[in-house]
Amino acid sequence: MIRRAPFTPTANMWGALLTASRVHKNMHLAKLAAEQLLAMEPEKINNYVVLLNLYMSSGKQDEACRVLDTLKRKGLYISAACSWVTVKKKDHMFFFKDIFHPQSSEIYRRLDTLMKEIKEFGYVAEESELLPDIHPDELKTSNAYHSERLAIAFGLVSTSPHTPLRITQSHRLCRDCHKVIKFVTKVTRREIIVRDGSRFHHFKLGVCSCGDYW
Secondary structure, three states, rough: OOOOOOOOOOOOOOOOHHHHHHOOHEEEEEEHHHHHHHHHOOHHHHHHHHHHHHHHHHOEEEEHHHHHHHHHHHHHOOOOOEEEEEEOOOEEEEEOOOOOOOOOHHHHHHHHHHHHHHHHOOOOEEEEEEEOOOOOOHHHHOOOHHHHHHHHHHHHHHOOOOOOEEEOOOOOOOOHHHHHHHHHHHHHHOOOOEOOOOOEEEHHHHEEEEOOOO
């Protein structure tokens, strides 16, 4: 359909196809869309990362390694993701497995409790999608404390009940974190707005405004 369009396909069009292919696990279309995107935007890290995670979640380790080799050859690096939340007019920033916040102990206790609560509501981890669009070191971690989860936990312990949380994420949300946040809004009855590297997500009562396409 894109190729038959009466105009030159844009990067956004190929990006939409890549996202849809990722959701429906259509590797053939995903590879086609990724190749077009990489030709149009050869320096855009996110295109490589989405393709990397597609290969990793599909068990295609060799292809994933080739993507990493391409990144190294081009001198491109995937920076560590960070998330921040503003509470009482002060920004609080978190990184993967961050332990440097003064309230770290309380944050981790709240997050651990929260994970138990959402499991009781039916949450099951996306085992094949625990691969965040962030630094490759995190790909080896099966029980990661991703930065957006820490930011949300901090927001929950630092604001009054029912206060909406607004999180900014430097990278694209991974599928598992997206799923976790949907359950968190169902359990806590909080609205959570996340601005990630791709778009805005408005989570409310277990549903996201993106319709699970991002």
